[in-house]
Amino acid sequence: MAEVSKWDEIRRHMSRSLKQGWKLYSQSKYGVVGLALILIFAIMAIFAPFLTPYSPQFEAPSIDALRPYVYAFNTTAPVEDIAIGYTQLTTAPSEGGNWIILNYGKSIQGIFIQDPSRVGMPNKDPWGTNSLRFTLNLTDIPGIGADETVTNIAFLSPSTSDLQYHYSGTGQDPNWDGELVFTTQHHLVIYDIYNLKPKSNYDRVIVKSLPYIPTWLVVDTTSSGNLEVPVVYAPGSAVFPSRFIGVGDEYHANLYWYYYTYSNDSYLPNAQQCLYPVLNQNYTEKIIMKPFLFYNDYLYNDNLSKDQNVFIVPLETKTVVYKGFDTHTYPLPFPTPGALPFVPRPNVVETVLNFPLTAEPGYYAGSPNLGKNYIFLPAQSNGNAVVYVMNPAGSNGHVVVENDWTMNMGRGMVTASPSVTYSGGNFTVFNAKYVSNEDMSYVYEYMKGTNTKFEMVPINSTKNGAIPVNSKVVMLVNMILQNGEMLALTNGNELTLYVLDFSDYQTTGKMIVSKFMYYNNYTKKLSPFPYPPGSKLSYFEYMGTLSGSKYSPTASSNVYTLYYCNDTKTVGLLNPKGTNVLPLPPGKYFSGNWYILGTDDKGHDIWTWLVYGSRVAFIVGILAAFFSVMIGTLYGIYSGYKGGVVDTLLMRFVDIMLTLPGLPILLILTAILGPSIWNIILVISVLGWSGIARVIRAQTLSLRSRPFVDAARVAGASNTRIMVSHIFPNVLPYSFLYMTLGVAGAILSEAALSFLGLGDPKAISWGQMLYSIQTAGAVMYAWWWLLPPGLSITLISLGFYLVGRAFDEILNPRLRKR
Incomplete structure (x- = not known):
């Protein structure tokens, strides 16, 4: 007869144990349901990148998040x-x-x-x-x-x-x-x-x-x-x-x-x-x-x-x-x-x-300081599109052109007034040149710091650092709509308003130039500007706020543009930045994106965050429960085995830990240590072991008087070996039982901390989602944002509880007979 190796024997023993254990476990309907729930969330956590259409950092584009409204009326005469x-x-x-x-x-x-x-x-x-x-x-x-x-x-x-x-x-x-x-x-x-x-x-x-x-x-x-x-x-x-x-x-x-x-x-x-x-x-x-x-x-x-x-x-x-x-x-x-x-x-x-000049001069509108009030003069030199910078201070009463600051964009002609901003000691200038034999415009960005020249910023390397537009640009409106979008008005066959979106170029290399679309209140659809559909734009002007001044002291104020369509005699106001309509309910939107569970107030996809949030739930739940159980198990074994004065002192400390108010201490320690999931795991572990220690100590008291422990002691086994090799394996099923129950408690604790604003802001968790909806004030109407994380916390906690209930039935046969 062939000799069976030690490892084969171990493998067969484990296989028989697993089969017998599953046979017993499967008899519990609660246990099967609980395991199914845990497996569902485990699959979500493991395969998160494949189950979600977006990354956790994704934000709904402005075409979905903002509604640029138009308000218009028709005049009785041109x-x-x-x-x-x-x-x-x-x-x-x-x-x-x-x-x-x-x-x-x-x-x-x-x-x-x-x-x-x-x-x-x-x-x-x-x-x-x-x-x-x-x-x-x-x-x-x-x-x-x-x-x-x-x-x-x-x-x-x-x-x-x-x-x-x-x-x-x-x-x-x-x-x-x-x-x-x-x-x-x-x-x-x-x-x-x-x-x-x-x-x-x-x-x-x-x-x-x-x-x-x-x-x-x-x-x-x-x-x-x-x-x-x-x-x-x-x-x-x-x-x-x-x-x-x-x-x-x-x-x-x-x-x-x-x-x-x-x-x-x-x-x-x-x-x-x-x-x-x-x-x-x-x-x-x-x-x-x-x-x-x-x-x-x-x-x-x-x-x-x-x-x-x-x-x-x-x-x-x-x-x-x-x-x-x-x-x-x-x-x-x-x-x-x-x-x-x-x-x-x-x-x-x-x-x-x-x-x-080839277009109207540009200037910086924001400062009365002569050191910033340069005038930008669009011109053409030897067939090249250039913008000269004129210093009004000059010398001897005359203005002076700062030749070293001239912006040369190569062949073409500047056809729009330069758009100028100044911030943090730096000028930013957008220029548009038109190349007639290509019937194309190119929009360039230049920057200048203190005592430096104007240097071109490479927006799009495929077009010599410029944004290409298939028409002659006659106006640049440098009002950032969202991230890196600005407006451009062209005069091809008719005046057309474009959105120049270069916000994603640095990360994706994509440059988006598209006709401006607005949300039609009547059709509930996106329509090409202007209103009414099919009208011809004949006048367009950026007018800023409607509160008596073009420039508002508050950046959050709505800004508008004024337009006129001569063919329909329509005078209209356009809110190009749009009204923020986040969070979005579930559905398919103008960008073509489908948000299965809608979005939050930042534009994050709820389904994506829900799936990635399962990872934090498992990490915090399992690790916190594991460390709590290990601390409690070792503490209980040592206390129960030692007995006497040592046992009395150790159990009195456990009594003290059990009487401490859990949630307040949890809040205080988390606030002191800082918002991190690792700190949360540490705090839950430190505070959650005392109840387990008392149960394991009771089991140890029973086990230490058993014959196999006496036999080991007679054979000369040390106390450490007896506790590790003989008592620990016999209390392990109870430890595992309490660990399954502890996972649910740890998940709930993390959710509570995050909901109260003490969670890790860098971690995507279900508690953070609930905290976000609370701070956004959307609890009463954004059901698609509120229910998914709440139900997920409930279901995964229920799953671990049911698994623990099934193990309890296995360890306590009397429960199976009921």
């Missing part, structure tokens, strides 16, 4: 021109709002709009948040001929910061402060909209004849609301609230200084005294685009503000820049009411730049 009137500039009170000025040719309509979310009217159309309206007919203005129409229109915005010495008393209504500026075929008109306030007896208007038919009208960047920091006063000086207005045709340019103040100001001089000519120029070359008028006279420190304002006139072969027209302060005390003791005497200096 609109010739549109202007935006800001009433607060840098402040953004809840009652503030903007005027939308519509030019119908023979009349001008003003509609006051407000952000519905800021005035306490959620989901209401902004066009209906306020009843303020006006209509100004040209026939109501003395001196305007019956044959004239409005050709150009603008709005002079008020500023609370530069009117500190002026009227703001009883009866003043800031929503009606502002001046309409418009041209007709023969006149420049400045009309105070306070005249149009119901029951107002105010009458202030300036009508100035022009020797030519004006084709363009500009107001300074402060008046237009395009600067984050408008004019402020100089300490120890009174400020004349200056505004500048430029008007002209193809061969003429006039610049006017305007004394601006609140309506009904007792210090306000005669209207005709408030408009003063600064510049009157005639050119032999044609003015090829609307001139640019930069004005931001920050007067806290004259060293930073002196001569920084410029008037840029783009001609066919050159660009002419004027500066030196910004003096408007004088020492206190303030003059008598109605007097104008100061007449501006500008010392205008002309600088000729020997290159024509």
